[in-house]
Amino acid sequence: MNRVTAPWVRTRLRAAPSAAVALAVLVALTACLAAAFPRALDRYTDAGLRRAVERASTGERSVRVDADPVLGGSVAEAEDSVRPESLADAYRSVLGSVERPLVVDERQSSYGVRVTDSLPAPEKWLPRPDGLPAEMVLAAQEGLADHARPTSGRLPRVAGGRTDFTTADVEAAVTEETARALHIEVGSVLHLPAQRALTVHVTGIVTPERPDSAYWSVDSVLRTPSLRRTPAPPGAPSPTYWVGGLLLAPEAGPALLGTAQVGRYWHLATDTGSVRSRDLDGLGSAVASLESGPGLERLRTAIDPMAEVTTGLDDVFTAYGRLRGDIGPLVVVAASGAGTVAAVVLLMAGGLAAGRRRTELALLRARGASVRGLTGRLLAETAVVAVPAGALGFGAALLALPGARLWPALWAAAAVTAVACLALPLRAAAAHRTVRVHGGRRDVASARASRRRTVAELTVVVLALGAVETLRRRGATEGAGDLVALAPVLVGVIAALVLVRLYPLPLRALARPARRLRGAVGHLALARAGRTSASAVLPLLALLTAFTVAAFGGSVLSGVADARDRAALLAVGADARVEADDALPSGLSDRLRGASGAREVTEVGIDYQAGTPNGRQSLPVAGVDPDAYAALAARTGLGAFPGGRLTRPDGAEGGSEDAVLPALASPAVAERFGDEPFGMRLADGSVATLRIVLVREDTPAVYGDDFLVVDRAGLSAGAAPPNVLLLSGDDLDGGALRRAVDDAGTVHLRAEERGTYVDSPLQTGAERIYTAAVAAGAGYAALALLLSLAGTAAERAALLARLRTMGLTRAQGRRLLVLESLPQALPAALGGILTGWAAVRLLAPGVDLTTIALSTTASPVGRAELRADPWSLAVPAVAVLVLAVGVAALQAWWSGRRGAVAELRAGDAR
Incomplete structure (x- = not known):
């Protein structure tokens, strides 16, 4: 039987080469698309998770382990617990407690000992913005030489290579930013009057190798000084003071024990390149184990019974999982539809081949060929073409989309190849299961x-x-x-x-x-x-x-685009928005009308601090030209209304308090004030009497649930000067608009706002x-x-x-x-x-x-x-x-x- 099969296959392929080539192309293309889908899915879901982790703050995407020095024993035990050797042993224990698939980036991780509260520095030459002395955070962090290079001076050292509880003089380095902000130079000396006075000699100024890395960003005050405010009662002044960081040698940790409250820390940076969306459940379990599970128990056994673990990774993973769970099913709907159509085409190709060879196969059955033998020969014939074509399509998908899982793509390509191989044999077996001389x-x-x-x-x-x-x-x-x-x-x-x-x-x-x-x-x-x-x-x-x-699928894509367009329009109010805190220059509106693509420019004056005369309620009040603003609302579809309904009544010029101005309000404001006249105190101190005559869900000028829109001509001259310009037009050039506005205001484009979603x-x-x-x-x-x-x-x-x-x-x-x-x-x-x-x-x-x-x-x-x-x-x-x-x-x-x-x-x- 085997000696007959090979000549049959060769003969059939030579007899119909075009059909074999067409089948090979169809199988290769379908296998490539089928294998590409899971790989594309892996790539964009992994990229989404990495983006979510990278966009989180350094503290949120890191795991921080904190513990006090060993207390309750001798001073020597406390000193030993903050020495580099003990901290390194604990660091290895911390790494061993992290369960996979969570991977730690050891190049960006750090550990050491630092004072928990900043210490005041009484030196007069340190800057004092409001008369308060600057404060310093002291940290003996491992790996300073690997993460910074000296720009002047040298790195700090410890005399004799060892300090203890009684050491009163230490060396430190500061970063360039700290030196520049606090006027520190090489050779500067700082005296810190803590529980035990400590003298710090600045021996060098360093530049971080990677300032944005977790090594420098988890405790950013060591890299960049911050200007902080003292707590004060509401309404009282809050004076500011500087807080900077002093980088001690790793061996100087014991010298900090006698100065103030000291804590040991281990900052574990997450390796963002190793996170995979398919490991999301495992990543969440690993973080949960460190926070309140077996991982935390191992840490407390190895380091300290009171050690604490803090991280924001669980929130990052939860938010990403919710986003993936909402988007994933929609993608599966599209993929299942396209896959079904492709499968139908493969079956049709097999059916077409069976129909074309109907007479041949019927003759073979009439001459005694069994259904099993006929099916086997047809299967061998199609497999010779389909299997190499499927392998070729699979290889093309691997080359086009690297960096994803292999097995799902392999199974998808194999399924396509199997359907292509079985379509013709099964169709022929079903059509010729009984011998027919003539089919009706x-x-x-x-x-x-x-x-x-x-x-x-x-x-x-x-x-x-x-x-x-x-x-x-x-x-x-x-x-x-x-x-x-x-x-x-x-x-x-x-x-x-x-x-x-x-x-x-x-x-x-x-x-x-x-x-x-x-x-x-x-x-x-x-x-x-x-x-x-x-x-x-x-x-x-x-x-x-x-x-x-x-x-x-088209409706999904159209709905997504419409939602983004609508959200961007609500946020901007038109195709572009120019806004300033104070009044805009008088000639700016005319300049913007001549900008490329601009058709209409609508001036609006918004008083964001307007409120009732008793001061209990406040909300934005927009003063507009009723006709121009009504035309804008109609164009944008944001609360269209007849402009004549907002026109001030006769005698209401210049903000007369006796005249009642008609107003357009949001539903919440309309429910609050009703349809009776009420007063609003504006920024210039004048009071306008308003009555709500129109209620709309949205309006171009103000985004939110609370707003009032009135005729600007009925307000006093200084009540609501034009501070917002709403532009309508096609293909507005953001660069040209910003050049025209210069520093007079801020430009927001609807197209740019849409991209933020x-x-x-x-x-x-x-x-x-x-x-x-x-x-x-x-x-x-x-x-x-x-x-x-x-x-x-x-x-x-x-x-x-x-x-x-x-x-x-x-x-x-x-x-x-x-x-x-x-x-x-x-x-x-x-x-x-x-x-x-x-x-x-x-x-x-x-x-x-x-x-x-x-x-x-x-x-x-x-x-x-x-x-x-x-x-x-x-x-x-x-x-x-x-x-x-x-x-x-x-x-x-x-x-x-x-x-x-x-x-x-x-x-x-x-």
Whole structure:
């Protein structure tokens, strides 16, 4: 048997090399995409976690272990506990208590001993901003020579290499920033009158090698002095004083014991390059173990029973896990849809090959070939092509996306290869399980579904409906399970099954009227459409699934963009905003009107400190030109209103307290003041009497829940001078605007504000995967349509050739093929639009786009909901119609060029 298989495979590959090459390209491309998905997922989730850790402060992303010196024993024991040897032994114990996958970056970690409170330095030459003496933090930190280089002087040393409790003179170094701010020089001497006076000689000024590293940033006062304020009662002055750091030699730790409260510390910097999103649970467990678990017990046993561990990593990991949990299911929905369409295309490729070789395989079965033997030969034939192609696609994915896990990508590529290998053998085995000399024609218009098919379709429908209902109730981001991730796909499956069942009905209904047509083209096209194979459910399934995924994915991307645009518009109020604390220059508005892209400039005067005369309530009051501001509100969609409703009444010029100004208010302010007149004291001391006549949720000038908008002409001249300019325009140049404004105010662009909402690779990665999934689904859907047309291309070409011998013109041939394709393309296009719209409508209550849009659940625009995007519905449908009609017209043109005799011979050969 084995000696026969190899010649069979070689013969078949040589007989149809183009089909083998096409299968290899399809498998390689699909395997590459399948392997790329988990690797891309790993890369952007890992990048998101690293970004979250890096953006946290140094103290939050480090683990700090603190312990007092060994007390309760002899002085020698206390001194030994703060010597470098003892601290190094404890450091190794601390490292051993850290559980993987949490990894410590030892190059940035530090340990040592320091005074817990800063000590006052009475030297008069130290700067005293408010008359208070500067204070110093003394630290004997290990590794100073490895993390700093002397710029003048030398590093501190200890005479004799050893200090003790009685040592009163020590050497220290300071950083350049400390020396510059506190006027310290090499040779300076500081006398610190603590519990036991300590004299510090400054022997060197150093420059940190990596100032932003954890070594220098966990206790930043050792690198950069800070100007602090003394506590004071509310309203009382709070004088300031300087606090700087003195870097002692590591051996000088015992000298600090007699000065003040001393503490040992070990700062463990997290290796951000080693954190992986897939290890998030393990990272959280490792941090929990150090804070209050076995790790803490080991530390206390090895170092001190009262040792404490503090870190902010648990909060960082929790926030990241919440963000990943909200975004992940949406990505799985897109990936499952694209994967389903790709799988359908692979099955169609196998079905097309089985249909093309139907006569050959039927002849082999008639001559005694067993189903098992036939299946084995076909499997060997496809495996010879598919396995190397799958390996090639897998290798391409590895090269394109390095630095991710291997096994998920390998399993994905192997699954694609297995489907490609089994599609043809299983399809052939199902079609030729019994020996048939002639298989009867099964037309769509006359075929009746079997009971097994009916039961299978009902089962799929029930599962799909259950998934959709679960998603609506629990939401896509609440872990509703794998079935929910397939909900959009199952909606497409339902539509495909229903459409296939309904497809024969219009054909039967049109058959009788078509007989009365005078021309033969329409009647013949309808008859041809009714004789399409009943197995057309597979390409229809691919098309509708792709439509559903495209509609869902396009709606997700559109919803994300709309949410960001809306949030940026609320924050800025227009396309650009120029704001100053005081009044803006009078000519600035005219200069900005001439800026590139600017169309309108609206002046607003906002008094942020306006309040009621009794001083109990305060809120922003915006003075505007009613007509110009109403036009701006209408353009932006932020609380549009008729400008005439805000126009001051006659006699209310210059801030007359007797006249009542109409006001626009937020709902909270309207509920607070009602519709009766009330007074507001403005910045210049004048009082304006207002009455709320309009209530709006939002307004361009003020962002928040509390605001009032009035006619500026009804206020006093100094009450609300223009301090805000709201610009409308396309493609505003931020640099040009800032040059025009100069130092008069601050410029905020809506486009720049929108960019601040994308602050995690999780968001950008999810959007890219969504875009790629939609594009891949669309591409495979087009391929499915082409495969379905290719399956009957030879038959159509032969039909045209025969009809041309009977007088059919080329124009009539084109119309025939186009009309024949429309009964399948039109239902697919219309069904795709309806299916996509229904899927979005059904799944929208369970999908919240707030996190993926704004990286937070606290959205300024409320819940970002999923809405049907018209372009995502219309473009795929139009593309299907254009593709189907274009292929039919192209085939008719090509057949006309070849000639009737060549087509008839080709058809007979096939």
